Amino acid sequence: MAENKVGGVTYEHAGAEYFEKRQLKRHARIGSLWALGVGAVISGHFSGWNLGVASGGWGGMLLAALIIAVMYLGLSFSLAEMSPAMPHTGGAYSFARSAMGPWGGFITGLAETIEYIITPAVIVFFLGSYLTSIFETGAELQPLWWIGAYFLFVLLNCWGVAVSFRVSVVVTLLALLVLVVFYASALPQADFGRWALNIAAGPDGKPVELPEGHGAFLPFGWSGVLAAMPFAVWLYxxxxxxxxxxxxxxxxxxxMPKGLMLGIATLITSAMLVTFCNASIGGHAQGQLRGAFSLGTSAEPLLDGFRTLYGTGIAKLLSLFAVVGLVASFHTILFAYGRQIYSLSRAGYYPRFMSLTGAVSKTPHVALVTGALAGLAVLLTVWFSRGAEEGGAIIGGTLLNMAVFGAMLSYAFQGLSFILLRIKMPNLERPYKSPFGVPGAAATIAIALVTLYQQLQDPAYLKGVYAALGWYVAGILYFALVGRHRLVLSPEERFALEGKEAA
Structure with a gap:
């Protein structure tokens, strides 16, 4: 390969054979893209978001969900403009590369790598917990569920893009059907004042239950709204x-713009419904939700909501409902990290062998297996080094915050990329233009940074942030010492170098 130095990086010019071994196959249309986006998020409507109720009360959680929705609207419209203009697999890395150079592209891509590898690892942990309960296997055997789930869904993703998207559509529709059944069941029994407003701030500032409800809309004030924001992220x-x-x-x-717009509209609608319905039901029998107060500490809020509505006698069937949402997100985020690792590897930022695709399937099987091994390594290290109980708590809290940390950095960089591209490449062909423009991207940056700041205010979640920073520093050192000297003129890199001149 011939070398070419550009700025502080070195490109090696790969021949046609290099890219022939790294080809993808076109399959997706609007419906498949919608399912991919919604499916990736949907498990967050089954659990995770509700922990923000304990921080801000129901009103604080609702306002946090609306503020975070503004951030995701700004982000989605920005992506709807950038992606058609730069239709490469690199996504966020591609946009940042064109806007901020190789270093900007790498640090943005690295942030997404953290998010997309850690998120399915956490999801598969919860999936293993549900399956352990359903099939009554020993808690010490949970790692076998994780390994089995990774094996099955990596295999499906490697099989071919058509199979991968078909599975995405089916599991996403099933997960949404479960949510629709819950909403239809909960709305007739909802008693908002009695159950959603049954939290007050105790003398020590911690939540206490109001037996008759009808408390303040914001029991912890605006500080509660801010504290709930990192949890509201899980809705999107x-x-x-x-x-x-x-x-x-x-x-x-x-x-792409249509898939993004349909996806974010679906998610905002479902987010508002689950926030209202899950908190507005309650009872006093064992195993039932007691409105927002018990919702704020529930590990399985949707499942607890079903138990409150239908009783505990069909708990295993209800648990299977919850599994559907976890499977939908797990499968679709595996797709995401596979393509994200593939694009950075194809361009030489990561070791190049990771971007090889199957001769027949044309799927990035090496990237998919690499991401699975990384996720499993994190899970197994925590599980066996800390024991089942403490390890489970770390996975459910610390690792979640690692994912959010990576996501918030990525969003800030993508918003900045949008603004810089509007300035640097004003004549770039943009098949779709964001109606919110630069103000929408600026709002995305601001809200992402506020959410990141709020993560740093909670000592319980600082370990996750520090762990993510450690991963980030290690990645930057690798790029500084090795990766920046081995770049390849992939479609993303070629556009960044030549597209500006054409624009």
Whole structure:
């Protein structure tokens, strides 16, 4: 390979054979893209978001969900403009590379790597917990469920893009059906004042239960709203993965904006419904929710909501409902990290062998296996080094915050990329233009940074942030010492170097 130095990086010019071994196959249309985006997020409507109720009360959680929705709207519209203009698999890395150079592209891509590897690892942990309960296997055997789930769904993703998208559509529709059944069941029995407003701030500032409800809308004031924001992220986290499917979409310039808009509209509607319905039901029998107060500490809020509505006699069937949502997100985020690792590897930022695709399937099987091994390594290290009980708590809290940390950094960089591209490349062909423009991208940056700051205020979650920073520093050192000297003129890199001149 011939070398070419540009700025502080070195490109090695790869021949046609290099890219022939790294080809993808087009399959996705609007429906597949919608399912990919919604499916990636949907498990967050089953659990995770509700922990913000303990921080801000129901009103604080609702306002936090609305503020975070503004951030994701700004992000989604920005992506809807950038992705058709730069329809490459790189997604966030691709946009940042064109806007901020190789270092900007790498640090943005690295942030998404943290998010997309850690998120499915946490999801598969919860999936293993549910399956352990359903099939009554020993708690010490949970790692076998994790390994089995990774094996099955990595295999499905490696099989072919058509199979991968079909599975995404089916599991996403099933997960949404479960949510619709819950909403239809809960709305007739909802007693908002009695159950959703049954939290007050105790003398020590911690939540206490109001037996008759009808408390303050914001029991912890605006500080509670801010504290709930990192948890509200789980109602929308990972919708931003859609641009990673650009090279596997038949018409990304037409379909990507529509898929993003339909996806975020679906998620905001469901987020408002689950926030209201889950908190507005309650009872006093064992195993039932007691409105917002018990919702704020529930590990399985949707499942507890079903138990409150239908009793505990069909608990295993209800648990299977919850598994559907976890499977939908697990499968679709595996797709995301596979393409994200593939694009950075194809360009030489990560070791190049990771971008090899199957001769027949044309799927990035090496990247998919690499991400699975990394996620499993994190899970097994925590589980066996800390024991089942403490390890489970770390996985459910610390690792979640690692994912949010990576996501917030990525969003801030993507918002900044949008603004810089509007300035640096004003004549770039943009098949779709964001109606919110620069103000929308600026709002995304501001809210992402506020959410990141709030993570640093909670000592319980600082370990996750520090762990993510350690991962980040290690990645930057690798790029500084090795990766920046081994770059390849992939489609993302070629556009960044030549697209500016054409624009």
């Amino acid at each position: 986290l990972a919708i931003e993965e859609l641009p990673l499917a650009a090279e596997e979409s038949h018409d990304p310039k037409r379909d």
